[in-house]
Amino acid sequence: MPELDVQPFTDGAVLNREYIRAAFRSMLRARLLENKLSSLYKAGKIVGGVYLGRGQEAVSACVGAALVQGKDVFAPLIRDQAGRDAFGEPMIDCTRTYLGSVMGPMKGRDGNIHRGRPSMGMPAMISHLGAQVPLVAGMLFAKRLKGELAGVVGATCIGDGATSTGAFHEGVNLAAMEKLPMVVVVANNGFAYSTPNDRQFACRDLVERARGYGIAGHAVDGTDLLACASVIGNAVQRAREGHGPQMVVAQLLRLSGHGEHDDGSYVPDTMKAGHYGRDCIEVAMRQLVEHGFATVDELFAWQEETAEEVQRSVAQAQQEPTPDPYSDDWRAYSTRLS
Amino acid sequence: MSVTYIDAIREAQLKLLREDSRVFLYGQDIATFGGAFKATKGLAQEFPNRVFDAPISEDAMLGLAVGAAIEGMRPIIEMQFADFSSIAFNQIVNQAATHYYRTGVPVPLTVRLPSGGTPGSGPFHSQSMESIYAHYPGLIVVTPATVSDAYHMLLDSVALEDPVIYCEHKFLYRWLKAKSINGDYLPIGQARIVRPGKHATVVTYSAMVHEAVRAAERLQADGWEIEVVDLRSVKPLDMDTVLASVARTGRLLAVGEAFPWGGVTAEVVARTVSEGFHLLDAPPQRLNSRDTPVPYHPKLWAAHRPTPESIGEALRRLLSF
Ligand SMILES: Cc1ncc(C[n+]2csc(CCOP(=O)(O)OP(=O)(O)O)c2C)c(N)n1
Numbered sequence: 287m288p289e290l291d292v293q294p295f296t297d298g299a300v301l302n303r304e305y306i307r308a309a310f311r312s313m314l315r316a317r318l319l320e321n322k323l324s325s326l327y328k329a330g331k332i333v334g335g336v337y338l339g340r341g342q343e344a345v346s347a348c349v350g351a352a353l354v355q356g357k358d359v360f361a362p363l364i365r366d367q368a369g370r371d372a373f374g375e376p377m378i379d380c381t382r383t384y385l386g387s388v389m390g391p392m393k394g395r396d397g398n399i400h401r402g403r404p405s406m407g408m409p410a411m412i413s414h415l416g417a418q419v420p421l422v423a424g425m426l427f428a429k430r431l432k433g434e435l436a437g438v439v440g441a442t443c444i445g446d447g448a449t450s451t452g453a454f455h456e457g458v459n460l461a462a463m464e465k466l467p468m469v470v471v472v473a474n475n476g477f478a479y480s481t482p483n484d485r486q487f488a489c490r491d492l493v494e495r496a497r498g499y500g501i502a503g504h505a506v507d508g509t510d511l512l513a514c515a516s517v518i519g520n521a522v523q524r525a526r527e528g529h530g531p532q533m534v535v536a537q538l539l540r541l542s543g544h545g546e547h548d549d550g551s552y553v554p555d556t557m558k559a560g561h562y563g564r565d566c567i568e569v570a571m572r573q574l575v576e577h578g579f580a581t582v583d584e585l586f587a588w589q590e591e592t593a594e595e596v597q598r599s600v601a602q603a604q605q606e607p608t609p610d611p612y613s614d615d616w617r618a619y620s621t622r623l624s
Numbered sequence: 625m626s627v628t629y630i631d632a633i634r635e636a637q638l639k640l641l642r643e644d645s646r647v648f649l650y651g652q653d654i655a656t657f658g659g660a661f662k663a664t665k666g667l668a669q670e671f672p673n674r675v676f677d678a679p680i681s682e683d684a685m686l687g688l689a690v691g692a693a694i695e696g697m698r699p700i701i702e703m704q705f706a707d708f709s710s711i712a713f714n715q716i717v718n719q720a721a722t723h724y725y726r727t728g729v730p731v732p733l734t735v736r737l738p739s740g741g742t743p744g745s746g747p748f749h750s751q752s753m754e755s756i757y758a759h760y761p762g763l764i765v766v767t768p769a770t771v772s773d774a775y776h777m778l779l780d781s782v783a784l785e786d787p788v789i790y791c792e793h794k795f796l797y798r799w800l801k802a803k804s805i806n807g808d809y810l811p812i813g814q815a816r817i818v819r820p821g822k823h824a825t826v827v828t829y830s831a832m833v834h835e836a837v838r839a840a841e842r843l844q845a846d847g848w849e850i851e852v853v854d855l856r857s858v859k860p861l862d863m864d865t866v867l868a869s870v871a872r873t874g875r876l877l878a879v880g881e882a883f884p885w886g887g888v889t890a891e892v893v894a895r896t897v898s899e900g901f902h903l904l905d906a907p908p909q910r911l912n913s914r915d916t917p918v919p920y921h922p923k924l925w926a927a928h929r930p931t932p933e934s935i936g937e938a939l940r941r942l943l944s945f
Contacts, residue, residue: 391727392726392727393728395725395726396726400726402727403727404694404723404727404729405729409691409694410723410726410727412718412719412722413718414714414718414719417683417687417714417715417718417719418687419684419687420681420683420684420685420686420687420688420691420715421687421688421690421691421694421715421719422691423684423687423688423691424687424688424689424690424691424692424693424694424695424699425691425692425694425695426691427688427691427692428691428692428693428694428695428696428697429695431648431673431674431692431697432695432696432697452683452711453683453684453687453714453715456679456681456682456683456684456687457681457683457684457687459679459681459684460678460679460681460684460685460688463679617725618721618722618724618725618761618762619724619762619764619786620724620730620785620786621764621784621785621786623764623812623813623860
């Protein structure tokens, strides 16, 4: 959707209709795809683990949909199926990687969420949390050196726990010092794996940290699509216009375990029943209809289309060859040295 | 006129900045100040938009380099001391080293590690990290021992598509001089026979090449002809040259300044034994630093690393077998 590139996401209080619709469709695609991945996992059909973004789709999709593939940088993390989709990652990249097809972007050499297409502006995350923050800074830094930074944004998502890493602090501080157009979106789902916020940090709210880094900080209700679209869309726009790094802290709850091997039983029922326990997709559907961004019929049609797309994508990846240890070149070097 | 080892490193960076617009330098105190060792002296003045001071954030510095390399740049990162690269370890071994294998996109970057001991530098400004990085698939690790190699191997490192750990020895910075920068040229991956001999082979690299040559000169007085092989790069490891030398001498001593547990010398011995057992007339030997942190006091430091004396003794034992 390159036309979004020059358009503000909000015009005063009015949200850009196409941006909202695009973000919602990515939320839906992510949710239905991940539901399928979860059942495939339980049926033993997945190679390795499955990590879902259930409950975090609104935040993630609003980041991806605010960016322009081929121009901007998006470094997704664990719970960003929706953002990947909105940024333009083909669904088949996901199913191929999870189902072990050799035709996926990582060719079976890496799996699940550890996938990317660096040349389309979407680096492949490594497990080590925080590490992508300085990497995005480096991509932006290089674009500046090449004279290609004007109007570009680099965004990355991260969890509350990962904000405790040295790489996160070093990376945000470096980006602030270099005044890079970087957006760091923290999804604070209250837990890092099983560890609650009060065993992770002592500040009242993570958004307070932005001040210490000398960057702009924004807080948002991560279960509210329209709020996310406005806050995240504007943070991206601020970065694009040259106002330096932006940190968004979204409050929400993850509606599944850390991975599908985990039932998340450490999350108290009171939290699940509270405000942030609500499902951002249900909230979004109501909002779309109430604000006239979509009709009920459209919502049904999108669900049907998406369910079919998921089936096709899974079926295709399942038919494809898996990596062959005998024909793999087993090369870790691009250079051919003796 | 003479050129020092550190002059060569500076000259190589100057040439790279002049000739390759993809190259930029990033490191602590390297811009106006010219670097802790002055390896970038004056470069920021000539290239103010290509030489940058970095915050004290080794992890982020390397993360930035990987990102920039993905974008087609050729960053050269100066670690103030090799020892501090432990903070960047994750970005080097997990991000940079795995990138090509995982994604098919190479990350051409060079990390300059001021390595090895100097008197009075102590446990945290003296380390030799080449063995650690050589352990990881995806990294190239070079250890120049001469002025000409310091120059040419830095140019070659930046030209490679893969991440290169360039270990420059601090002891050689000002002590090692040559008439000119242009000595013999060999590509990365080829070892050099520094001194021909026929009774035993010393395989070594970096500053230890010079200590080994001194030991060999002393043994010559007793009629022993010691061959000294400079590996130049520890990864790739040129076993062809090592085995050809052992085939001539029948005896091997591998010498390194790094800690004794595992590492480059162990690798050389292991491969020689498994690939060239039939060439050996005596059990191959290794000599490394002592198995303690690198000591501070010059008297302790001098006895911690291999010296011409200890190399000489090891050779005599090997020759008497
Ligand atoms: C540096 C590092 N340490 C430990 C881990 C193992 N680990 C994977 S996810 C996770 C929890 C992450 O928590 P958070 O950042 O809050 O994200 P969430 O899982 O809540 O989405 C941990 C500890 C890791 N991946 N990286």
